Amino acid sequence: MVAYCVVATTDVAEACKGVNIAVMVGGFPRKEGMERKDVMSKNVSIYKAQASALEQHAASDCKVLVVANPANTNALILKEFAPSIPEKNITCLTRLDHNRALGQISERLNVHVSDVKNVIIWGNHSSTQYPDVNHATINTNTAQKPVKELVADDNWLKTEFISTVQQRGAAIIKARKVSSALSAASAACDHIHDWVLGTPKGSWVSMGVYSDGSYGIQPSLIYSFPVTCEKGDWNIVQGLKIDEFSREKMDKTAEELIEEKTLAKSCLN
Template structure:
């Protein structure tokens, strides 16, 4: 599987909520880990949507403990959305330790499980565990931050949540932003590739992306298909962007087939070195 990190934003939101509750309710002594069901939706950008509508602390609704309903939109959301910029302006550098800690948090939960606790992860719309779960109007080929639960092997989106009209508008704002970012780099790819679950013929090949970090390439001959290569997305993306890319493992036939496919992305892709089991590529 493939995920991107919005855990830093998630952790910042939890900390802001805990600070606010403790400032207005003496003796509660709330720690960020006491807060459940808080979510970061969308892109890792100032348009992200920190959502407290489902959040609870020790069984109580967070919204019942906040000083005023307007605090969420007037202070909390802006603080979480702009926190990175605020730190850079104040300290003259990014908050690398916080980002590193958030990375550890995300990988720990992904590898060991979140103990049925919601965490925020940017994931590609669907994986096999999330079939039939509402995507909340988000295109399933976008990498978008959702509430997920992890079990130590995979992630599953939390489905069936009620969205306010404002919340839905925030999700759609993020969808449009991510689509715009995707469209900005399409010309770098040399061709369009469908990162969905459908088969798409490209120059006699069939491409299939399973929602994880691999792209399977199949050749159609007569009435049958056979797999000729399975590449890491980093290899494909590196070739598309004209950078040196890594080693692809397989037999010589697989290597030659994969090279032909990568030339669809970037005609300048050439061999640097090859042997019976692997080959290394670069783009001139």
């Protein structure tokens, strides 16, 4: 029998002691009347402290998932102040957006969500993210068929589908007055599960990871890519054809991340 112990603490050092997986859900949300720099300044302070605690107390192989927004840039701040944690061990959550994209396609085609595979969320976990179905497929009784072929409506795929996924979080807050905490928790579990245990053969998922320059994205950004996972490691899916529409969307969200990175650095001074 395995005994588990839950420690509830406000001591960041105690919370990080010996951890192998850290899911960072704390952050300062933007409030009415606040400027982006105000929010970034508070999150820089929070993630600088969290990173220092992980640096000093976490296990050497600690895997980190940042959930709190701005998730990509919070992860980048954490990486800056926890230099001993390998860059491949610091990620941010875009699986929530990935799952939402799967849901939109399954609803449109009236298929089970598990039959939809290989959608992609490129870029930032923000309203500039790019949900991409150019390489997505549907499992049918006889074969895998392209989502684009089955939807047969490029206008919907390039407009309503994208905007619905991009704005889903805001729509939930507007309707419920609170964020989609349960959906985010489920997505975080999906992210960690696949990272640790691996993705099914022939499938990929979306994760915010440290860019190595793949697909022309500036290195040193935490950017969402399609990845496969195996034996606790992730690798960016390579060789996907990128059309002009996708290129523009991917670059736009990268530009926002560069702006956020610059803003975060200015808050450190």
